[in-house]
Amino acid sequence: MAKSKKTSVDRRGFLKGAAGGAAALVAKPQLADAQQAAQQAGGQNSQQTAQNRGVNGTAAEPTQVALARETGGRPGGVARVIEHPGSDYMVDVLKTLDIEYLAANPGSTYESLHESLINYGDNKMPEFLTACHEESAVAMAHGYAKIEGKPMMALIHGDIGLQHASMAIYNAYVDRVPIYMVVGNHSDGARRAPGVQSLHSAQDLGALVRDYTKWDDEPLSLGHFAESAVRAYKIAMTPPSGPVLIVCNAEIQGDPIQGTPPRIPKLTLTTPPAGDIVAVREAAKMLIGAERPQIIAQRMARTPEGMTLLVQLAELLQAPVNSQERMNFPTRHPLAGTGWAGYQPDVTLNLEVGDILPQARTDRARGAKTIQITAVSVSHKSNIQDFGHYADIDLDIGADAQATLPALIEEIKKQLTPDRKSAFQARGVKLAEAHKKAWQQGVEQAQYGWDSSPISLARLSAELWPLIKHEDWSLVSWQGFIGSWPNRLWNFDKHYQYIGGQGAGGMGYGAPAAVGAALANRKHGRLSVSIQTDGDLNYAPGVLWTAAHHRIPLLTVMHNNRGYHQEVMFVEEQATLHNRGADRAHIGTKLWDPDINYAKMAQAYGMHGEGPITDPNDLVPALKRGIEIVKKGEPAMIDVVTQPR
Amino acid sequence: MSYSCYSCHSYDGHGGAGARLVPMPLNQAGFIAFVRNAGRMPSYSSKVLPDEKLADIYAYIKSLPASPDAKNIPLIQELLKGN
Numbered sequence: 001m002a003k004s005k006k007t008s009v010d011r012r013g014f015l016k017g018a019a020g021g022a023a024a025l026v027a028k029p030q031l032a033d034a035q036q037a038a039q040q041a042g043g044q045n046s047q048q049t050a051q052n053r054g055v056n057g058t059a060a061e062p063t064q065v066a067l068a069r070e071t072g073g074r075p076g077g078v079a080r081v082i083e084h085p086g087s088d089y090m091v092d093v094l095k096t097l098d099i100e101y102l103a104a105n106p107g108s109t110y111e112s113l114h115e116s117l118i119n120y121g122d123n124k125m126p127e128f129l130t131a132c133h134e135e136s137a138v139a140m141a142h143g144y145a146k147i148e149g150k151p152m153m154a155l156i157h158g159d160i161g162l163q164h165a166s167m168a169i170y171n172a173y174v175d176r177v178p179i180y181m182v183v184g185n186h187s188d189g190a191r192r193a194p195g196v197q198s199l200h201s202a203q204d205l206g207a208l209v210r211d212y213t214k215w216d217d218e219p220l221s222l223g224h225f226a227e228s229a230v231r232a233y234k235i236a237m238t239p240p241s242g243p244v245l246i247v248c249n250a251e252i253q254g255d256p257i258q259g260t261p262p263r264i265p266k267l268t269l270t271t272p273p274a275g276d277i278v279a280v281r282e283a284a285k286m287l288i289g290a291e292r293p294q295i296i297a298q299r300m301a302r303t304p305e306g307m308t309l310l311v312q313l314a315e316l317l318q319a320p321v322n323s324q325e326r327m328n329f330p331t332r333h334p335l336a337g338t339g340w341a342g343y344q345p346d347v348t349l350n351l352e353v354g355d356i357l358p359q360a361r362t363d364r365a366r367g368a369k370t371i372q373i374t375a376v377s378v379s380h381k382s383n384i385q386d387f388g389h390y391a392d393i394d395l396d397i398g399a400d401a402q403a404t405l406p407a408l409i410e411e412i413k414k415q416l417t418p419d420r421k422s423a424f425q426a427r428g429v430k431l432a433e434a435h436k437k438a439w440q441q442g443v444e445q446a447q448y449g450w451d452s453s454p455i456s457l458a459r460l461s462a463e464l465w466p467l468i469k470h471e472d473w474s475l476v477s478w479q480g481f482i483g484s485w486p487n488r489l490w491n492f493d494k495h496y497q498y499i500g501g502q503g504a505g506g507m508g509y510g511a512p513a514a515v516g517a518a519l520a521n522r523k524h525g526r527l528s529v530s531i532q533t534d535g536d537l538n539y540a541p542g543v544l545w546t547a548a549h550h551r552i553p554l555l556t557v558m559h560n561n562r563g564y565h566q567e568v569m570f571v572e573e574q575a576t577l578h579n580r581g582a583d584r585a586h587i588g589t590k591l592w593d594p595d596i597n598y599a600k601m602a603q604a605y606g607m608h609g610e611g612p613i614t615d616p617n618d619l620v621p622a623l624k625r626g627i628e629i630v631k632k633g634e635p636a637m638i639d640v641v642t643q644p645r
Numbered sequence: 646m647s648y649s650c651y652s653c654h655s656y657d658g659h660g661g662a663g664a665r666l667v668p669m670p671l672n673q674a675g676f677i678a679f680v681r682n683a684g685r686m687p688s689y690s691s692k693v694l695p696d697e698k699l700a701d702i703y704a705y706i707k708s709l710p711a712s713p714d715a716k717n718i719p720l721i722q723e724l725l726k727g728n
Contacts, residue, residue: 332727440725443715443721443724443725444715444721444725446715446718446721446724447712447713447714447715447718447721448659448660448665448712449655449657449659449660449712450712450713450718451712451713452655452656452657452659452712454656456655456659462720462721462724463720465724466720466723466728469728483661489724491727565652568649568652569652569653569662572649572652572687573687575687575693576687576688576689576690576693577687579690579692579693580693581648581693581694582648582649582687582689582693583648583649585649585652586649643655643656643659643661644651644652644653644655644656644661644662645653645655645661645662
């Protein structure tokens with residue numbers, strides 16, 4: 001039986017009727033949103049968005065365009081063209097900042113800026129990289145900055161995107177790394193459509209992450225945007241570096257530029273704060289007078305120049321250098337390490353050390369003096385406790401360590417007497433012998449578990465080294481969960497050869513940071529290698545697709561120990577503490593049953609994937625195949641099943 | 646595996662976060678005493694790990710093969726030359 005046409009109402013007809021009926025209630029001409037808003041304000045200046053409200057300050061009636069967006073229909077007869085949106089000007093501003101790339105998961109709060117970036121801006125400077133998660137976008141920027149020494153941009157969608165990104169922002173903040181973030185927001189409540197636009201917007205978007213960003217602002221006009229965008233870059237780069245956030249109003253993005261665009265101010269970077277000269281002289285005096293000084297460097301070398309300066313200082317003092325967190329000091333330098341067996345420092349020089357308390361306690365116990373140079377002393381917040389404990393130390397120089405080193409080196413040269421120099425040389429000979437012995441022992445220890453299956457991390461690191469050592473290589477992953485075997489076996493002597501870890505211990509940093517660092521390395525022709533932990537990758541594995549899609553050459557070698565292994569050990573510890581068996585510590589911690597196949601995961605994301613490899617004798621052929629692919633400009637993954645640690 | 650020793654000492658006792666167990670330097674009594682009052686590692690009481698089970702574990706560890714000597718691993722010898 002034919003359906004009665006009188007009673008059937010298809011969806012299109014229903015919506016058309018609904019839109020038409022609702023629109024009849026809107027006693028406004030059929031104008032574009034922006035023009036309508038301007039008329040409501042009583043003027044043509046669409047930048048005065050705060051005034052664009054309905055009668056009695058209530059939300060304005062929805063425009064036809066807004067209504068159409070809500071109902072899914074198309075407005076009839078509305079011609080809407082804005083050829084020069086504010087977001088074009090924003091792109092002009094961003095181009096003055098020399099930002100090469102941005103990473104983003106797309107979102108409607110910055111849709112106008114998105115379009116301006118890829119079309120008006122020709123998708124260059126910055127180039128748009130598609131991320132599958134905002135956390136990945138920010139972590140990519142984190143890894144990139146540690147190689148390139150300048151920020152990458154992360155473009156973030158409203159409050160939901162910012163919440164996604166927050167873990168990565170926190171990691172970068174604690175790691176003192178500059179990240180340049182722009183987040184879209186439908187700031188004007190009167191122009192914000194009901195529903196999704198409201199859900200994705202906030203009154204004070206920066207507040208969500210203010211405790212762990214250096215600076216944030218929400219510009220209210222294009223001129224304001226220019227000033228804040230330039231200022232944000234400057235603040236991000238000033239030590240202690242950190243993430244900055246510009247909230248980018250969707251209305252300002254989308255409204256047409258009125259009149260002559262505002263002048264874009266010139267970027268002038270702030271010189272890093274260097275230590276007070278009186279304090280520097282005192283530090284020099286203490287170090288020269290020490291019999292067993294020790295230098296401890298964490299986030300000290302921001303640039304290759306930092307490494308050069310530290311080598312100069314260490315050689316001048318003939319002091320051992322305990323390098324942590326970053327690439328501060330060459331690993332095979334005779335002064336690398338903590339000194340000979342039983343070397344008890346009487347003065348420690350702590351350069352950008354995060355939590356000074358453990359060192360200070362140790363120094364106090366042995367009657368040693370503690371000197372600290374860190375920019376964090378002059379710039380930190382209250383809520384998050386990343387600044388560590390308050391500690392009894394002897395000299396606290398609130399300044400950037402790298403920027404202070406030239407003055408410290410000069411002061412030491414001025415104050416150094418021939419007899420102290422002679423004493424230093426004798427110390428240096430002993431330190432070099434101790435370093436050589438420690439290094440040899442470290443290498444020999446690789447023998448343990450050499451033939452094991454699952455594969456030992458020592459074997460994995462040892463087999464990788466001959467395959468990369470003649471390349472311009474860069475290890476873009478953290479060594480904390482792999483026993484620092486690369487440090488023990490490889491020869492690190494360039495700043496870009498190691499980028500350190502997450503900063504705040506937040507997992508999920510590793511994979512995207514490796515992609516970001518590999519992105520930075522790409523133009524320099526470097527071979528980027530990541531020894532990737534499995535738990536970390538599983539937070540947001542979509543970054544593998546980002547690497548494949550954007551042709552980011554990166555060799556990912558899985559440290560596949562099938563679990564969140566640190567937590568396996570922690571739960572075991574608790575079980576024995578509670579006098580209960582540790583045999584259930586795998587519950588909630590292991591990633592097995594079924595085993596995840598990372599080679600297939602990589603293939604699913606469009607990159608070469610091989611494995612799982614369980615026999616150490618199969619390592620070299622697989623690694624060689626992976627390296628060949630990476631050298632041709634593509635990412636590759638080798639899944640290696642490894643010992644837990 | 647049952648008692649999660651592998652998580653720190655590796656699947657075949659060659660160490661990791663924890664000490665190398667192979668070759669085992671302690672006799673059985675010493676091993677049991679150590680596990681009961683371990684110091685750095687968590688201690689296991691007789692309630693969770695009876696002496697008989699510990700004895701089995703000890704025997705198992707003693708059966709595990711030693712690692713090859715560094716002298717017989719060409720790659721390690723190359724590394725020791727500074728290569």
